[in-house]
Amino acid sequence: MEKVKHVLTYGDVFVDYIATNTSNTSFNRHLGGATVNVATGVSGLGVPSEFITITGDDETSTFVRNELLNEGVNLSHAIITPKKRVSGVYIQLTSDFDRVFASYVNETPDLQVTYEQLKSQSFEDANIFHFCSGTLFHPKARTTTQKAIELAKNNHVICSYDVNIRLLRWENEELCRQTVCEFLPSADIGKLTKEELAFLMETESFEEGMMRLSRYAIPLVLVTDGENGTYAGFQNQIHHVPEIPVQAVDTTGAGDAFMAGIIRHVYLFGLPETKQEVIECTNFGNQMGALCATKIGALTAMPRMAEWKKNN
Structure with missing residues (x-):
């Protein structure tokens, strides 16, 4: 009997400490991170999910691992190094209850x-390998990512890359741009926001940006533009797929839910080969992003398959 393939994700875990009130003196703890959201999002959509990351042996690391396991994510090949401490992000509330990034702690x-x-x-047992730029700022992690891509390619695994730029983690903008772009040719699926396209391709013109991005020969490019939907670049053509209209209450994690939807669709049906398949795949991603936006939080708002079926 052939072993069931899984989606393999590599990245950092974070703990988001979110203020409970506007005094910003007490915080609730939540598991966070873009790749965490995708790994758990894929699992919630009924696809076997495995996550490669590193944690320590302290109470926070135990919390992280338990949360991932509770979400159905396989940690068989995750690393435990006793001295490792999981990064923390402190998010405060303004008087209007808007969330504000206050500080980032990485010991x-x-x-x-x-x-x-x-x-x-x-990698031998994987169908899709997903990564983002969140760890590429660190030379050691950059080398690990390169090796992971090599293992994926050697095993004919589809590579999914969400650039997901966080400039605060980089020494400067040019190093970020150069490094992120170096990994674009490795992607079979490339996802970025319209703002990230402008930053990476150094142009405010969407059309010029897509033309410059086409030089990297990514089979499927997905450029999200919030309520304006998604632009899918495929075989030198751009297809616009409208967003799903919902009453959004929190867009945190919507891009990760979108990515989980794309990965689930490709896992089941393979990379799109026609315009219609591109639209169907992108539309499913849009639906997942929209569902996420109707709930508060990121990981807690990742859509479940039963929830999608209920709405369709």
């Missing part, structure tokens, strides 16, 4: 998954 930035710790079995 052990140099403790990363090394390329030697990657297990070839993870």
